[in-house]
Amino acid sequence: MSDLLNKTYTQTDTQPNNPKRQMLIKDLPAVPEITLLTKSGGIADDVSSEPMIKTLDDLKRNLQIAIELEHSTIPPYLCALYSIKEGTNAVASTIIRSVVVEEMLHMVLAANILNAIGGEPVINKKDFIPEYPGYLPGSDKAFIVGLEKFSEDSVNVFLKIEKPAPPLPKHEKNETGNLLFADPGYQTIGQFYMAIMLGIEYVNKHTKGGIFTNDPERKKRQLTQEHYYGSGGMIVPVYSIENAREAIQEIVGQGEGIDDTIEDSDKKLFGQTTEYAHYFRFNEILQKRMYAPTDTPKSGPTGEPIIVDWGEVHNMKTNPKLDDYRHQPDLLAKARAFNMAYTQLLDQIHMACNGAPEQLMKGMGLMYKLKYLAIELMNIPIKGSGMMAGPTFEFEKPVAE
Amino acid sequence: MKTPTDHITLFTEISVWLTGFNEAELLATGMLDTYYQALQANSSQDDFSYFFKAVEIILHQNRNDIASTEKAIASMLMPVSAYNGIAGSIITMWYTGNWGNTVISGQAYIQGLVWDAAQTHPPGAKQPGFGSWNMPPL
Numbered sequence: 001m002s003d004l005l006n007k008t009y010t011q012t013d014t015q016p017n018n019p020k021r022q023m024l025i026k027d028l029p030a031v032p033e034i035t036l037l038t039k040s041g042g043i044a045d046d047v048s049s050e051p052m053i054k055t056l057d058d059l060k061r062n063l064q065i066a067i068e069l070e071h072s073t074i075p076p077y078l079c080a081l082y083s084i085k086e087g088t089n090a091v092a093s094t095i096i097r098s099v100v101v102e103e104m105l106h107m108v109l110a111a112n113i114l115n116a117i118g119g120e121p122v123i124n125k126k127d128f129i130p131e132y133p134g135y136l137p138g139s140d141k142a143f144i145v146g147l148e149k150f151s152e153d154s155v156n157v158f159l160k161i162e163k164p165a166p167p168l169p170k171h172e173k174n175e176t177g178n179l180l181f182a183d184p185g186y187q188t189i190g191q192f193y194m195a196i197m198l199g200i201e202y203v204n205k206h207t208k209g210g211i212f213t214n215d216p217e218r219k220k221r222q223l224t225q226e227h228y229y230g231s232g233g234m235i236v237p238v239y240s241i242e243n244a245r246e247a248i249q250e251i252v253g254q255g256e257g258i259d260d261t262i263e264d265s266d267k268k269l270f271g272q273t274t275e276y277a278h279y280f281r282f283n284e285i286l287q288k289r290m291y292a293p294t295d296t297p298k299s300g301p302t303g304e305p306i307i308v309d310w311g312e313v314h315n316m317k318t319n320p321k322l323d324d325y326r327h328q329p330d331l332l333a334k335a336r337a338f339n340m341a342y343t344q345l346l347d348q349i350h351m352a353c354n355g356a357p358e359q360l361m362k363g364m365g366l367m368y369k370l371k372y373l374a375i376e377l378m379n380i381p382i383k384g385s386g387m388m389a390g391p392t393f394e395f396e397k398p399v400a401e
Numbered sequence: 402m403k404t405p406t407d408h409i410t411l412f413t414e415i416s417v418w419l420t421g422f423n424e425a426e427l428l429a430t431g432m433l434d435t436y437y438q439a440l441q442a443n444s445s446q447d448d449f450s451y452f453f454k455a456v457e458i459i460l461h462q463n464r465n466d467i468a469s470t471e472k473a474i475a476s477m478l479m480p481v482s483a484y485n486g487i488a489g490s491i492i493t494m495w496y497t498g499n500w501g502n503t504v505i506s507g508q509a510y511i512q513g514l515v516w517d518a519a520q521t522h523p524p525g526a527k528q529p530g531f532g533s534w535n536m537p538p539l
Binding site: 086328330331333334361362364365367368369372375376377379380381 | 423424425426428429430431508527528529530532533536
């Protein structure tokens, strides 16, 4: 079973359920103490072949981390996107927006899987929002992610997010804790999801009746296509292990955390109809060129030039905090209005993922509101700094009236 | 002789009085420079410089006194005959993005304060989300 999975996830260039989409996740790292696969293609019952995630609680905890991880990339991407001045950098805007929309989808898909196995996503808590600047949730702390304007520096960080550097391979035999990147050394987000999928297969197999809920009330917690619009892939409601596989394929298939050797590949992965992984989309911005069908990751993009103007950008202060605005009460009020709308949006998504899926639609209006508020902030100078304000993405509940 | 920077600062300050929106809200539209240029382009040199001379005096003499500032603006700037109606044109410009009956730019239409004041949005330009009209406000 696991062998089949590894094959499904790694041996093709495109996603099995969508030939237009790149599939670039390499095998899980070889861990000497624990072999994930058996020669016969199944999971052996002896201890040495257990996967990293082998209890329902571990699964739930890691899916919660997955939700937090997907979310943590969104504020940095949005700051870059909204800092681009109206009517400029059209291709770059389109690229960043397409990635953001997919991260949002992934967040919801991870929540669907968690709901399907009896978990309860937690989205509206203060510590759900990462500290910026900071590391990605559960990451190997190889690089720092922050709230920055659109620039070569920020796009370089985006490339790192989508292609983390490999940490030193190390593994404690009894380690079953928070798995992403750190011990036991998953190198990419894609591998993290593979570990989750193998854990799902294992726990489901070893749990009487399986782990997927049959309770019709709990099934109503799933977000489906009717609750979601705005392109960026398919939402997959999860009622079974087959659905869970499909959901994870949807996530990794959109190019989450491709492996670090991809730049050396000579495979021809591009073409007009291909949906590139996030890494390649960001690389097009940095190289100011599209990929041509004859290009390989090694060759880099050699296609049509893209106009990228790093100067047509609001000069937003990097990692702004409310405290930066303390001498400008009107500005402070606006920044707090943004944070309250953002917190309200997290509330909406939380409700949507906890039994009231129709609440997601109400969140759409808030997302537009956040966009306009963010751009407004970027038009306001921080006095004496020569820089502009920006959204601080801090948790703030409105004061009850 | 006043430098352009001084004039832009005065333009910002008097716009706050004329529109009732605070400085952060006006800056947030991103239209300050565009509107200042539109004002300059559509006024005679005399009207323009005498208007700012008057603005400077009003704001200076009545500093920190809301009532007397408002009174001075009403009597010295608001009459249509004063500086060829510049003050009224500034209000129209911030609220509608128009100078007289001419739209200053597409962005000016979107950023008109009238939308905020009416708690609505510029149709076709700032979408509130598909089907959102169907939902009560959050």
